[in-house]
Amino acid sequence: MKQTYLIVGLIFSINMQSCGLRNQNDNSPDNGLSETSLFDKYSNDSVRNVNFDIAYDNKSTAPNYLVFKATDLNTGLTKEICCEAPFLAGAIHRELNVDYNTTGTEFVDSIIKANSNRTFEFKNEEALNNISFHMYPDYDRILQIAKGIDLDYYYKTYGKNDSSKLMYFESDTGFVQISFTHIMFNCGILTRRDCEAGNNIWFGN
16 A cells, blocks of 8 residues: 555645646746746745645644645646645645545645645645635736735834734635735745634744
8 A cells, every 4th residue: 555655645746746837827926927027136936845844734623724836637727826734735645636645645745845846746636626726716816815904014023023913804705814914925024823722823933
C-alpha cells in the first residue's frame, strides 16, 4: 500500500508542477493581473512559501489559514484559494483516495509540503467542495476587497512587528472573513482560527 502511495504521489507531483503551463482559464494573479503589485509591496513568494509551511505544520485545534492555487480539471478553471490548512489536506485525501491513517496522513503531508508552487489539481467533486472551490470569490473580488483595506496599517502593525490581534466577524456570508485572511496571507501576515467556535481569527505574529 505504501508503495502505491509513492507511485500515485509521483504522478500527482508531476501534474501539480505542470499545472501552470496547461491552464488557459486562470483567475489567479499570474494571469496578467498587474494588481499583484498591491501585495508584492508587502511580501513575496519566498515569504509566502515559508508562511505556507508554517501554517500547514500547525496541527493544533486553532489551525492556520493558507493560500494556494487550485485547478478544477473538469473545467480548466484555476483559482487562488484560502482555507484552513486541514481542508487542503482533506481535499488531497479525497482526490487521491488516501486513507486517514498514519501512513496516508504522512503521504498527503509529503505531497503538500513538496509542492513549492503551491498549485494543486483536482477532479474529484468532493475534493473541490472541501476547499469551497465553486463558491470561492475570483481574484478580482479579492483585489477589490483589498483596495478597501488599509494594508499599510496591518503590515506595519502586525507584519513587521510582533503584535497580534483577535478579530471577530459577525458572519462569513460572502466570504468576508476568509477574504480578509486571504489578503493578510498575500501580505505576508499569518492568520489562524481561534480555538473557540465562532467567527474569531488571530492574525499577526
